[in-house]
Amino acid sequence: MNNEDLFMAQSETVPEELTAVAASKASAEEGLLGRENVVGVGVGLKIKGGEQTETPSVMVLVSQKMPTDLVSRANTIPRTVDGKPTDVLEVGHLFAGGSDQLMETQEVDAQTLALRIRPARPGFSVGHFKITAGTIGAGAYDLNPVPGIPPRYYVLSNNHVLANSNNASIGDPILQPGPFDGGTAPADVIGRLARFVPIRFDGTCNSVDAAVAEVPFHMIDRDVYWNGYPATAAKAATVGMLLKKTGRTTNFTTGRVTAIAATVNVNYGSGRVAKFCNQIITTNMSAGGDSGSMVLDLQNNPVGLLFAGSSVATILNPIALVQLALQVRVWP
Template sequence: MFKQDLTGEYLEISNIQKDEQDSVLAKDNVVGVGIGHKTTDEKETGDVCMTVLVAQKLDASLLKIDDMIPPTIGKFKTDVIETGEIFAGTHHDTEDVALTEEENVGAQILAKRLRPVKGGYSVGHYKITAGTMATAVYDAKPYPGIPSKYYMLSNNHVLANSNNARIGDPILQPGPYDGGKRRKDRIARLSRFVPIRFNGPCNYVDAAIAEGQFHDLNREIYWIGYVKGVGAVKVGTIVQKTGRTTNYTTGKVVALNGTVNVNYGSGQVAKMCRQIITTNMSAGGDSGSLLCDLNENAVGLLFAGSSTVTIHNDIRYVQSLLNIRIV
């Protein structure tokens, strides 16, 4: 989250989180930490708390003392959510393990060839399986003015093969897993991406853009419409997305300012900071979906998740680091 978004108790707990999160993340079984609302007997109390994501909830007798989550951190209560391990939402190579049966939900997936392509449809670097196009965007400058280039927005791991791509590489629509071929289905070429730094420092986005022809790229998002603005969310905000695999889904923001360890496969883990954490609203292949509030404001870029939560970049970091405008 942007610092100016946090006021009152949220700002106070964010300062405690900054000091304490490394020690919490170092505990065995912990995969993330953020700011949420305390839940008691499956009911949200509204009390600001430190939300701790764990791969598996274990009986205290199975944990070392140093790995137990304390009931409070500073003056704030903790709330433990079992999430499983958090994975980036596509496989990284067409020769890798295919999407699972659960991820491949069948005929409803937005996997067909479409020109101009809308947000929510299957796209991908020619060496991955498939992800999702968020929307069409353009350079932040000149504004106001006449854009010289137009792009599709998605994740680094969708358009840039998790850093393993070259500028100019072909982007296919639909993605390779959905039948996209380099000769007939190239819709764009990789233009720029924010490198993902693995096994160490904070990352704020998993994001990339690919340049295409204006007439091939549609800013409309299937089932959602046209983005009206760029905004922020609060804990409890209801959000929506359209993606290649699970189509149109809604969710609720359960934590902000999240720091999450995300597994990219092949032993690569990226620490993602200042993330938006929602209830589960995705599956493999939905990576790159644009997260919107119910007023059609863009708020996040979906990139990872588990069977219980979905993780999104704050869209304002995406805009800033890629130097683009969504509206």
């Protein structure tokens, strides 16, 4: 199996017990997303009384749970779709969790990893020179065969952190810490934007919000602050999996996967909404400025790249898809 086959297999894995629900979700997705208050649809295990059950369900993600008598019949979530049970999961209003939301999150009583640090480490502040700040997710290098000599090295984060939500040019300066945290050019330039996956705002599916900045080898480490080194290239998310991350705003946090294979609509501000498919939904484990954090399982296997969320949920790109789209490795 070559590099691309390996990453694609990791990113598309749906456990056998959820495949039937995933098929039902796919057939009902468009209709469900068209209902008022619905911001996403995924697959998972029904939650009752705050506890995860063993019942595979189509997870309907809503910005706010409403009493049934306040919801019109046309917008009511059916109890089943295609014969499979549904579950309504409140996830709030989903925003790309970076620069536009950063100011209001400063009211949260949390220390921030906003210092200048060399070599830079994943978990610390970073940003394109025209944004506020996000988080370094990982140190990475070109997806060349192993064994080999990598030609270039990178900082990995989100498009909206390193490429200003498409509004950047290759070669633009990247600052560590990000501008909001006092980073200035040229003193704090750590590297230059090397490539990014454009975000589409036309209703078609996006897979990742991701970018890399090329940096000198000695300027980036791969040791995630408070978490350690990645133990493998990628691991597919499973419902109920426990996760951890270190990010610029909320420091070290843990969470649990509540849905996988999710399609979600994410707000990027200024009236721009992007549709993302095959995403991972977790309990809340982030705030504005944590965008770009690499999320690992408790054995340090990379699972996702954090890019969006709300006060009650966090959204991740599958890390395998991120590496495939950018043609980089975070391990070995």
